[in-house]
Amino acid sequence: MNRMPQNVDSTQAIAESDAIAVERTLAGDRDAYRVLVERHSHNVFRLAYRMTGNRHDAEEVVQEAFLRGYQKLGQFAARSNFGTWVYRIAANYAIDRMRQRQKEDARREAPRTESQDGMEDDPLSRVKDEAPTPERLTQSIELRKQMEQALTALSEAERTAFVMRHWEGCGIEEIAAVLKSSSNATKNTVFRAVHKLRLALQPFVETRAQARAMGTES
Amino acid sequence: MKHMTEEELIAYREGVAEQRAVISEHLAACKECREELERIEAVLSALDTLPVPDPGADYGRQVWREIAPRLAEKPGRWWQAWLQPRRLAAAGAVIALIAGAFVAGRFTNRGGTGDNSASKEQVRERILVVAVGEHLGHSERMLVELSNAAANDPKQKEVNISAEQHRAEDLLQENRLYRQTAMQEGDAGLASVLDELERVLLDVAHSPDQVTPAQLEGIQKKIEARGILFKVRVVNKELQQRQEANEPAPSQNGTTKGERNKV
Numbered sequence: 001m002n003r004m005p006q007n008v009d010s011t012q013a014i015a016e017s018d019a020i021a022v023e024r025t026l027a028g029d030r031d032a033y034r035v036l037v038e039r040h041s042h043n044v045f046r047l048a049y050r051m052t053g054n055r056h057d058a059e060e061v062v063q064e065a066f067l068r069g070y071q072k073l074g075q076f077a078a079r080s081n082f083g084t085w086v087y088r089i090a091a092n093y094a095i096d097r098m099r100q101r102q103k104e105d106a107r108r109e110a111p112r113t114e115s116q117d118g119m120e121d122d123p124l125s126r127v128k129d130e131a132p133t134p135e136r137l138t139q140s141i142e143l144r145k146q147m148e149q150a151l152t153a154l155s156e157a158e159r160t161a162f163v164m165r166h167w168e169g170c171g172i173e174e175i176a177a178v179l180k181s182s183s184n185a186t187k188n189t190v191f192r193a194v195h196k197l198r199l200a201l202q203p204f205v206e207t208r209a210q211a212r213a214m215g216t217e218s
Numbered sequence: 219m220k221h222m223t224e225e226e227l228i229a230y231r232e233g234v235a236e237q238r239a240v241i242s243e244h245l246a247a248c249k250e251c252r253e254e255l256e257r258i259e260a261v262l263s264a265l266d267t268l269p270v271p272d273p274g275a276d277y278g279r280q281v282w283r284e285i286a287p288r289l290a291e292k293p294g295r296w297w298q299a300w301l302q303p304r305r306l307a308a309a310g311a312v313i314a315l316i317a318g319a320f321v322a323g324r325f326t327n328r329g330g331t332g333d334n335s336a337s338k339e340q341v342r343e344r345i346l347v348v349a350v351g352e353h354l355g356h357s358e359r360m361l362v363e364l365s366n367a368a369a370n371d372p373k374q375k376e377v378n379i380s381a382e383q384h385r386a387e388d389l390l391q392e393n394r395l396y397r398q399t400a401m402q403e404g405d406a407g408l409a410s411v412l413d414e415l416e417r418v419l420l421d422v423a424h425s426p427d428q429v430t431p432a433q434l435e436g437i438q439k440k441i442e443a444r445g446i447l448f449k450v451r452v453v454n455k456e457l458q459q460r461q462e463a464n465e466p467a468p469s470q471n472g473t474t475k476g477e478r479n480k481v
Contacts, residue, residue, distance in 0.1 A: 030289060037285065038278030045277065049270050056417050059273075060394075063284050070289050100401055104409055140267075147268055165232055166262065172234055187234050194228045198261050205264045206257075 018082040026073060033073075037066050040083050044090045050163040051094040052101070053152060061097055065090035084174060091160060091178045098156045143204050150200035157181075158193035165190050222251045224258075231258055280424065287387070346403060347457045350396050350412075353389070354454040357415055360385045361447055364422065365438050369431050376428040379437075386422035393419055411453050418446050 018039070024032035041062060048061035069076075069086045076085055151159060157179050164170040164178065176186040222230075222244055229235035230242075245252055274280070364382045397412035418441060425437060441447065 030286075033289070034282050034286070037282045041278040041281045042273065045273050046270050055271055055273075056420065059420065062281055066281060067285050067288060070285075100398070103401060104406060104413065143264065144268065147265055151265075151268075165234070166265075187229060190232055190234060191225050191228050194232065194258070194262070195224065197265065198258060201261050201264065202257060205260050208264075209260065 022073065022076060022082055025070075033070055036069075036082060036086075040086055041066075043083065044086060047087060047163065047168055048090055048094050050167055051091065051160060052097055053148065057094075057097050057101065061090050061094045064093050068093070084170075087168075087170070088174065088178055091164060095156050095160055095178070098159070102156075143201075143208060146201060146204050150197050153200065154193055154196060157189050158196065161186060161189040162193035162197070166194075219248060221248065222254075224254070227251065227255050227258055231255065231262065284387075284423070288391075343403065344461065346396075346399060346405075347461050350400070350408065351454055351457040351461065353392050353396055354415075354450050354457070356385075357389050357393070357419070358447065358450050358454065360389065360422075361418070361441055361450070365441055365447070367434060367438075369434075374431070376430055377434050378428055379422075379425065379434065380427040383423060383425055383427060386419045390416065390419045390423055408453065411449050414444065414446055415450060418444060 018036060021032045021035045025036070044062050044065055045058055048058035048065075049055065052058050052061060065086055068089050072089070076082070151162075154162065160178060161175055164175045165172070172183050172186050172190075175190075176183050179186055179189065181189070222241060226235060226241060230238065230245075235241055245255065360382055364379065367377060367379060367382070369377050393412055393416050397409050397416060400406075400409040400412060421440060422437065425433075429437070
């Protein structure tokens with residue numbers, strides 16, 4: 001997991017300092033909110049980028065998360081962690097944005113093809129169909145493209161669960177709150193996400209590993 | 219020996235397994251399951267190499283600059299945020315859209331004949347067409363001015379684009395609302411152009427107040443490379459035509475959404 005390593009003392013110090021900033025903001029000191037924005041923007045951007053997959057949407061998510069956070073600050077429970085709270089707001093908005101983006105993309109594209117048995121074409125099967133050739137796999141850029149496609153092929157819930165759990169190290173309860181789902185269903189969503197990513201990427205990863213072992217890739 | 223399922227191994231890897239100790243014990247004794255876990259690990263490790271762009275050391279301050287003018291004096295009361303002048307203007311546009319559609323809907327209902335929902339649809343679309351047309355006109359003017367901006371004196375080291383920057387910030391708010399409305403109305407072509415325009419407006423709004431002639435040239439090249447002025451003009455022209463075509467013959471059902479999708 002990639003969540004920024006922080007020792008317990010510094011995490012606690014930040015949480016305490018956040019709580020003071022929240023209190024001051026609620027008392028009318030607008031500059032205190034600035035401290036919170038400047039402190040948490042990078043983390044929220046990282047989450048938003050991983051969820052939406054593009055910088056433009058990620059920046060919109062960050063701004064909207066802090067705007068909504070300010071508007072709802074009265075509802076923020078002092079015992080909570082501001083970082084976790086604004087994360088949740090950002091994740092919720094990112095899901096809306098992803099949904100909107102998918103609709104836009106679907107409308108832009110030609111109608112989806114259907115396979116012979118009448119079932120809808122699964123985007124993951126398209127990834128798998130592209131037979132990996134050693135030449136293509138020697139280029140890490142190709143693998144990167146495959147990874148981005150595989151992430152895009154996940155549902156919003158799967159991508160959210162994977163990003164929040166695997167990359168951001170969020171707890172299952174925290175993710176469940178964003179997905180408005182139970183803990184067990186959320187664990188299942190994490191599993192489905194990793195399973196789909198594995199199906200789509202394992203052939204590419206293995207071929208690259210073989211190429212490396214044979215010394216054909218640096 | 220009963221092997222671990224893929225679900226159990228993924229849960230173990232992601233730290234959400236319930237019987238972690240049991241799985242650890244099994245893995246210590248089972249080579250097959252260890253290899254399976256390694257294959258899962260390889261995919262996840264590859265995914266960990268996907269980069270996240272660095273928004274820059276100044277990013278936190280930049281976010282604050284963007285949102286500060288849109289914050290109410292005191293937080294916590296949602297209605298206060300809507301009393302901000304910019305929000306009021308944007309909200310006004312949307313309220314006008316809804317109210318216009320409602321009033322027009324009432325009038326078309328009185329006709330009582332034919333397809334009322336189609337008429338309402340037409341009226342709502344007409345109102346959206348007028349509002350968006352005006353917004354595109356403002357955006358076009360701002361972009362043209364920025365594209366033509368230059369240092370007054372060749373020796374001048376910096377050019378002030380704060381006026382365009384502030385206008386871009388205001389237009390950004392409206393653009394977001396219109397893009398969302400266009401999406402809800404199922405107008406993908408318009409939503410797509412508004413999405414592209416939003417990226418350009420975001421770039422301009424993020425620029426510093428004072429830019430060097432080289433930076434200004436960079437912004438101008440970006441605007442040109444995206445062809446956004448051309449797209450805005452085409453869509454605006456098309457909206458005007460739609461407006462003209464719809465006005466004399468309200469019973470006409472034709473729409474040009476499909477045509478604009480080609481832009």
